[in-house]
Amino acid sequence: MDTKRRTFLKAAGVAALAGISAPAVTKLAEASSSAVPAVAENSAGTAGKIRYGMVIDMRKLYDRPDIQEKMAAACRYAHNIPTFDDPKSEIKWIWSASYEEAFPEHSSAHNAEIIEESEFLMLCNHCDNPPCVRVCPTKATFKMEHNGIVAMDYHRCIGCRFCMMACPYGARSFNWFEPRPHITQEINPEFPTRMRGVVEKCNFCAERLARGEKPACQEAAAEVGAIYFGDLNDPESEVRKVLAENPTIQRKPGLGTKPSVFYIV
């Protein structure tokens, strides 16, 4: 009788252990069989799905701070972006900074003079693997599956600023103050403003694309043709052709965020 009870309890114990650990074991097995590449290539196997991307031809923007400012102004008007003088409260959708700041992974000791002297345009990269989306607790920041745009729903943003910590590109700004009194340009009646306490960033002009228009910054740079915009998943698109013909770089590619904005330097 005693031995029987011992064997029974042993068997029960083993069965319970197996039952509890089964999900973890299957998960481990799954994970090891589909290892994610650390530095991923840009979107494979996405036929039929749009992924918007941009190529910035810096050769046409060197020594052209006027065009760069024109592009920023177009975005400012299109999206009712406020202007703050204090860089700590600045709201940035598209901005310019040195090569060193834009491409720390690419900087070298002896850059061409033109690179040292010029400013580089930056905006949200609409990453294919966006860390900002992963950390947002409210899904106020999300990736639109049908076109790859990393979008925001300001109605939902609670201003926790996790996304600002997560974005390695400084592409997000927080409204420390009520933005409305700081909108210095004319107002765009078709677009809302934001309120104090939310984060904002470039939206790849989703509202303009939906109307069949081009991004405002691309339009503003039309006279030099410095911006190409289109579907990165379509081999026939203009962006893909430009990418195929020109050596390009992305900002901080080593982080594996897979940026959708490319630069010809």
Next chain:
Amino acid sequence: MYNKGLIVPGLIITVLLVTFPFWFDVFSSAESTDPTVELPPGGEQNCIYPADEMRAEHMVILNEWRDDVLRNGNRGTVTVDGKVYGKGLQLACMKCHTNKEEFCDRCHTYASVVPYCWDCHLTPTQQKAGLKEAN
């Protein structure tokens, strides 16, 4: 019952006092304070749904539009009486209801609801005159 002469009139007076607001309302000649809204100054007659449905559901519809436009990639348009509007508070509703102060605000103030729409969305007055001039 002891002190009937005091208790019965006392009870009657108490009941009358407690129900005073009802009596006052029934016999008063003061006008109703229910809010009245002004209809679109442009004379538009139809909305996307009948008025009573809009009255009850407009906030739900606005939330659905918000999710359609921002999340579901369905920016689409709505057509009323042959006129096409973009989905949205600023792009559709306020195009006809250009009198937000006499339309939205009348009921919202009466019901003491403070929707946060206008923290970000522009009222027709602001759209026309700009933020500084309108405020």
